[in-house]
Amino acid sequence: MSNGQPTRRISQVSRRTSMSSGSGQGMGQMPGYGASPAAAHRWRKLSRTMSLALSMGRRFSYLGRPSVAGMHSDHMRMPKMEVKLENTYQLKPDEDKKYSPHAVRTVMQNILDSTLDGVRYDPTSSAIVAQNLTDVIKTRIKEFNYHRYKIIVTVYIGSQKGQSLQMSSRAIWDTENDNFSTATYTNESLFCVALAHGVYFE
């Protein structure tokens, strides 16, 4: 249905009501639409059929929009452009776009080595260092462009005082598409463990 047709109908309905309220208004008083007499004549014919339809209740829905009148109503009545994404029908990532634990591990190790080289453990600043590390690692993993992958990066920084620490991790996920990588760094005053998970979003 072209945009022109329904608009015309609406404006005709409103015109008709305005005309009937002030009886005796001639053809010359019809604003805007169809300035020529022939067009106006056509308009009157159409409006008669419209009124019939109205009384029968078929076009009742149009009564809900009486305020629309005039040619400029065209762009006001255009529907909002909603972005609709098409289905890709893909159930898993492409072979070369899968989360690669090895590549991520290399990147993480580089970041840890470069950031923590010579840094001493400090209770106040280590918290900030840990947070920064997670953000940096997450940004670098995003640069790999793993499409439809959710990424979780965790960083543990602790002081070295001869204590023992055990870390275990387990997950329920799709073993084909999801994976994780770890990297560790130690110096004399601190140790650091970085853990990154890549989970495919079906």
Added chain:
Amino acid sequence: MDDFQSGEETAFVVDEVSNIIKEAVEGAIGGNAYQHNKVNQWTSNVVEQCLNQLTKLGKPFKYIVTCVIMQKNGAGLHTASSCFWDNTTDGSCTVRWENKTMYCIVSVFGLAI
């Protein structure tokens, strides 16, 4: 229609998950003192129990559970995490538990399918 109805249930509920974690930790290492040779088994038990209870919730989530057990030594430990996910459906829960000889930190990440 089904999607709208189940929308309320398929958000990550932190309280529910934190209760599950607390129970799992209490059950696995409740009254024990730190023992180096048993720590491996303890962490595995905690993680497995957490996962079992989480799957029993029956929600369409993928879970990642991490457990750290550290001996109390006066040493400090900082944890930070950064996540790239959907904020409306995914969530995480971290529980810190301690007794006289050790700390236990369990993190659960739930990612909606």
